[in-house]
Amino acid sequence: MSRHITVAALTAAVVGLGTLTGVPAAQGAEGKRAPAPVVTRAGLDPALVTGRGAEVPFAEQEAENATTNGTVIGPGRAAYTLPAEASGRKAVRLVPGEHVEFTLPKAADAITVRYSIPDAPGGGGITAPLDVAVNGAKRSTMTLTSQYSWLYNQYPFTNDPAAGLLQPGWWITECACVPSGTTPAPVIEKPFRPSHFYDEQRLLLGKRYRAGDTVRLTVPAGSRAAWTVIDLLDSELVGLPHVELRAANALLFGADPSGRRDSADAMDRAIAFAKRKNLPVYVPPGTYQVNRHIVVDDVTIKGAGSWYTKFKGREVALGAPAADGSVHTGVGFYGKDAADGGSHDVHLSGFAIEGDVRERIDTDQVNGIGGALSDSSVEGLHIRHTKVGMWFDGPMSNLRITGNVIVDQIADAINFHGGVTGSEVSHTFVRNSGDDGLAMWSEKRADTDNTFSRNTVQSPVLANGIAVYGGTDNAVSGNLVADPVREGSALHVGARFGAEAFRGRLDLADNTTVRAGTYELNWRIGLGAIWFFALDRDIDADIRVTGNHFLDNTYNAIMLVTDWSVKDTHKIEGVHFKDVRVDGTGTSVVSARAAGSATFENVDARNVGAVGVNNCGSFNFSPDGSEFTLVDRGGNDGGGTTGDWLAPWLLPNTITCDDRPPVVAPPAPGAW
Incomplete structure (x- = not known):
C-alpha cells in the first residue's frame, strides 16, 4: 500500500x-x-579566513x-x-x-x-x-x-509537493532502482526530496x-x-542614499517610485535621452515596477544604493515562446545578444533587482543581468529571486563584476557561458544559489583569461560553490566557499556538460573551503572539497592548486574521479598540489577514482579520519597497482588515525581502495 x-x-x-x-x-x-556578540564569516572565526572571501559591509x-x-x-x-x-x-x-x-x-x-x-x-x-x-x-x-x-523532486524540480517523479527513467538512490523499469513500481514517499x-x-x-x-x-x-x-x-550601517545631480533623472521620464505603475518604458526613455546627452541615468530611491528586460548598451545607470533603489517585477507568461525558448519574461537588465554584436560600455551600479521566479525553467531568460556585455561593469547590486543572478553568453570581453550581493536564486548566481574572455568577478557575496554559485562554462567556445577572486559563496543548495567547466588560462583565487548541500562541493574542475577542453593553465590559489564535500546521490559516495571530474574528455592541462585551505571536510579534501562508463577511456593528468592545508576530513585527504597522476608538495594535513590516500584508480586492480600515480615532491606532513597521510607505502600507486569508507566527523578547525 x-x-x-x-x-x-x-x-x-x-x-x-x-x-x-x-x-x-x-x-x-x-x-x-547583553552577552558579547559572536561575529563569524561563513560560520567560522574570521581569523581563519583573513584575506579570503569578499569584503562586505x-x-x-x-x-x-x-x-x-x-x-x-x-x-x-x-x-x-x-x-x-x-x-x-x-x-x-x-x-x-x-x-x-x-x-x-x-x-x-x-x-x-x-x-x-x-x-x-x-x-x-x-x-x-x-x-x-x-x-x-x-x-x-x-x-x-x-x-x-x-x-521538490528531481531536476528541474517542482513547487508541487504531491507531484510524482519528474524523471521516472532516472536512477533513484532511495529505492536503488530505475522506477520506470521496475515491476512492481516502487513506493516513493511524497513530498520527494x-x-x-x-x-x-x-x-x-x-x-x-x-x-x-x-x-x-x-x-x-x-x-x-x-x-x-x-x-x-x-x-x-547603510547610511544616506547616493545622489547623482548631473544625470538623466528617471523620475523626469515618468518612472514611478511607488511601484504602482510599470516603469519599464520610462527607463527606456531615460536611457535614450542619457545616450544622446552623454549623461548617466540616475534612479532615485523608490521601488520601480519593471516586468520585462531593460536592454542596455553604451549607458551608465546609477541607483541611490541597493537598499534604496529597487527594480521589482512579476514573472510574466509570454503569449508564445520566444526565439530563445523562453516562455516567461521578467525584470532584468540585458545586453544585446552576442549574435547581434552584443553591448559595450555598460555600467550598472547601486540598485537592487527583485524578481518573481518560483520555478526552474532552463529555457527562460528571467535572470537579473543577461546578454553580452563587453567593456562594462556591474557594481554594488543586490539581486534576489531571479533564476540566475547574472548569466552572460559570449563571445564578450572585459567585464568587471565587483561588490555585489546575490541571494536566493533558483539556479546559478553568476555564469560565464561560452566565450567570455578577460573578465573578472570579485568581492561578490553569494548565498543560497539553486545551482553553481560562480561558474565558467566553456560550452562551444572557451572561456579564456578570466578570474574569480575574493568572493564568498555560501550554501549552494545544488552543485558547487565555484565550478570551472573547461576553458583556457583561467584563475580562481582568494575565495571563501562554505556549506555546499548536495551533488557538488566547494570547488569543481569538470570536463563535462559538453565543455571545451582545458587548455593552458588553470590556477586555483589561496581559496578556503569549509564543511564541504557532499554525498553524491547517484554514486552513493562522498565527494572532495575540491573535485576533478573527467566525464566527456581527459583533464590534462597545467592545473595548479596552490595555497588552498580545506577545513572541516565532510568526506575527502581532494577527489579525482571519472564516471564508471568512461573509467578506461578518460584520465586526469597535470594536476599539481602545493602549499595546501587540510584541517579535518571525514575520510581521506585524497580519493582517486580515475586513471592519471598528480603531484604533491608541502601538503600538510591533520585530523584525517581514514587512510590518507584512498586510491582506487580505474577499479581494474592490476597487480602493477592503481592506474593513478601520486608523485611526492616533498614536505607533505601530518595525518591522522592511520599515520602519515602520504606514507611511503602509499607511493606511487598502491591500491588502497575502500569504496565507501566509514566517516569520522572531524573536530572544528582551528588556528594552524
Whole structure:
C-alpha cells in the first residue's frame, strides 16, 4: 500500500527529528546586560579566513550563537534537512512566542534576516509575521514568506509537493532502482526530496544604533507558521542614499517610485535621452515596477544604493515562446545578444533587482543581468529571486563584476557561458544559489583569461560553490566557499556538460573551503572539497592548486574521479598540489577514482579520519597497482588515525581502495 506523508509532517521532521540534534540554547535574561556578540564569516572565526572571501559591509551573526528561548537545530549535513542548508549547519527553531536576540557588534541601521518557514500544504508558500524589537522597543513587523522556497523532486524540480517523479527513467538512490523499469513500481514517499528551504529579507531600522544594542526577533502568538527557523542576522550601517545631480533623472521620464505603475518604458526613455546627452541615468530611491528586460548598451545607470533603489517585477507568461525558448519574461537588465554584436560600455551600479521566479525553467531568460556585455561593469547590486543572478553568453570581453550581493536564486548566481574572455568577478557575496554559485562554462567556445577572486559563496543548495567547466588560462583565487548541500562541493574542475577542453593553465590559489564535500546521490559516495571530474574528455592541462585551505571536510579534501562508463577511456593528468592545508576530513585527504597522476608538495594535513590516500584508480586492480600515480615532491606532513597521510607505502600507486569508507566527523578547525 502506498504511503504518503503531509508537508506539515515532513517539515516537522526536517526541523526536529531524524539526524538532527535538538539542543536548547541559553535562556535570555531580561534586564541583564547583553552577552558579547559572536561575529563569524561563513560560520567560522574570521581569523581563519583573513584575506579570503569578499569584503562586505555587514557583520554576520549565527543564530545559534545568540540568546534564545528557542531550540538549536543541527549540526547536520544530510541533504533535505534544514540544518544542512543553514550557514554553519546550525540554526534556531522558534515556535510562536519564542525569540532570538542578537547584540550588535558595531553601529548599524539595517539588518538582513535569513529564515525558513513551512510551505503551504499544497505548495506555493505561506506568509507569516516576525516582530523586530531594538533594545526592547518594537521597531517593525517583517512579513516572511515561503513563496520562493520549498522545491521538490528531481531536476528541474517542482513547487508541487504531491507531484510524482519528474524523471521516472532516472536512477533513484532511495529505492536503488530505475522506477520506470521496475515491476512492481516502487513506493516513493511524497513530498520527494524537499529542498531550498531558506529565504532572506532586509529591513532598514530607521535610525542608527550603537554597538551593544540588541535586536530581538520574535514569532508573535497566532503566527500562521507552526515554526520559524532563524539562521542568521547580518547587520550593517547603510547610511544616506547616493545622489547623482548631473544625470538623466528617471523620475523626469515618468518612472514611478511607488511601484504602482510599470516603469519599464520610462527607463527606456531615460536611457535614450542619457545616450544622446552623454549623461548617466540616475534612479532615485523608490521601488520601480519593471516586468520585462531593460536592454542596455553604451549607458551608465546609477541607483541611490541597493537598499534604496529597487527594480521589482512579476514573472510574466509570454503569449508564445520566444526565439530563445523562453516562455516567461521578467525584470532584468540585458545586453544585446552576442549574435547581434552584443553591448559595450555598460555600467550598472547601486540598485537592487527583485524578481518573481518560483520555478526552474532552463529555457527562460528571467535572470537579473543577461546578454553580452563587453567593456562594462556591474557594481554594488543586490539581486534576489531571479533564476540566475547574472548569466552572460559570449563571445564578450572585459567585464568587471565587483561588490555585489546575490541571494536566493533558483539556479546559478553568476555564469560565464561560452566565450567570455578577460573578465573578472570579485568581492561578490553569494548565498543560497539553486545551482553553481560562480561558474565558467566553456560550452562551444572557451572561456579564456578570466578570474574569480575574493568572493564568498555560501550554501549552494545544488552543485558547487565555484565550478570551472573547461576553458583556457583561467584563475580562481582568494575565495571563501562554505556549506555546499548536495551533488557538488566547494570547488569543481569538470570536463563535462559538453565543455571545451582545458587548455593552458588553470590556477586555483589561496581559496578556503569549509564543511564541504557532499554525498553524491547517484554514486552513493562522498565527494572532495575540491573535485576533478573527467566525464566527456581527459583533464590534462597545467592545473595548479596552490595555497588552498580545506577545513572541516565532510568526506575527502581532494577527489579525482571519472564516471564508471568512461573509467578506461578518460584520465586526469597535470594536476599539481602545493602549499595546501587540510584541517579535518571525514575520510581521506585524497580519493582517486580515475586513471592519471598528480603531484604533491608541502601538503600538510591533520585530523584525517581514514587512510590518507584512498586510491582506487580505474577499479581494474592490476597487480602493477592503481592506474593513478601520486608523485611526492616533498614536505607533505601530518595525518591522522592511520599515520602519515602520504606514507611511503602509499607511493606511487598502491591500491588502497575502500569504496565507501566509514566517516569520522572531524573536530572544528582551528588556528594552524
